Amino acid sequence: MSKLLYIVAVDGSEWAKRAVQRAVNLAEQTHAQVKLITVMNWSYMQPMAMEGIAPPLLDKDTEQANTEKSILTPLVEQYKNSAVKVSSEILWGDAVTEILKQVKDRHANMLFVGRQGRSRIIDLMLGSVANKLAHRVGVPIVLVP
Numbered sequence: 001m002s003k004l005l006y007i008v009a010v011d012g013s014e015w016a017k018r019a020v021q022r023a024v025n026l027a028e029q030t031h032a033q034v035k036l037i038t039v040m041n042w043s044y045m046q047p048m049a050m051e052g053i054a055p056p057l058l059d060k061d062t063e064q065a066n067t068e069k070s071i072l073t074p075l076v077e078q079y080k081n082s083a084v085k086v087s088s089e090i091l092w093g094d095a096v097t098e099i100l101k102q103v104k105d106r107h108a109n110m111l112f113v114g115r116q117g118r119s120r121i122i123d124l125m126l127g128s129v130a131n132k133l134a135h136r137v138g139v140p141i142v143l144v145p
Contacts, residue, residue, distance in 0.1 A: 004032035008112040009099050009129070011038060012071040015114025019144040020075050023112040027084040032109065034079075036088040037102055038071055039095040040064065064090050096132045103137055115143040 006023045010016040023034050040063065072088040079086045091098040103111055115130040130143050 004030055004109045005035060005106055006032050006110045006112060007035045007037060007099070007103055007106065007108040009039070009095070009114075009133075010036050010071060010075065011114070013114055015144060017075070017114070019112040019114040019142070020079075022142060022144050023110075024079050024082055024084050024086065026110075028082065033085045033087070035102075035106065035108070036072055036075055036086065037091055037099065038067055038088075039091045039093060039098045040067060041092070041094060060092075095129045096136070099129075099133060100136060103139055108139055110139055111137050111141045113141065113143055115145055 004027075006027055008016075008020050008023045010020060020034070020036060026032070027034050067090055068088075072090065076086050076088050091102070099111070099113075102108070111133065113130045113133055115128070134141050134143060
C-alpha cells in the first residue's frame with residue numbers, strides 16, 4: 001500500500017496557514033505526507049496596457065521566486081522538525097484546474113483548502129476556489145475556516 005498524501009492549496013492567507021496546520025496535524029496521526037501547492041495565474045498578474053503607457057513588465061521567474069520565498073518556504077520551514085514530510089510546488093494556470101489535476105495525478109487521499117468567511121450571497125455571485133473544488137474534487141476535502 002502506498003503512503004497517504006494530503007495536498008494543501010496555499011495562497012499566503014491566514015486561512016491557508018490554518019489548512020496547512022490541520023493537514024500536518026492529521027498527517028502526524030496517519031503517517032501521511034503533505035504537499036503544499038500554490039497556483040499562480042499569469043494572466044491575472046500581467047498589468048493591462050493603456051494606450052501610450054507602457055506598464056512595468058513582470059518577470060515570471062522573479063514572481064515565482066518571490067512567491068516561493070514569501071509563501072511556501074516559511075511554511076515548509078515551520079514544519080521541518082515535525083515527523084511529517086512536507087514538500088511544496090508552484091504551479092501556473094487556473095487554480096481550480098491545476099489543483100484538481102494535482103489531486104488526480106498524484107493520487108492524493110485528501111485535499112485541504114483554507115476558506116474565507118464570506119457570505120453565501122457573495123460566494124454565489126463571485127464563486128470561490130474552495131467552493132468549486134468542493135463540488136468537483138473526487139477525494140475528501142477539508143475546508144478550513
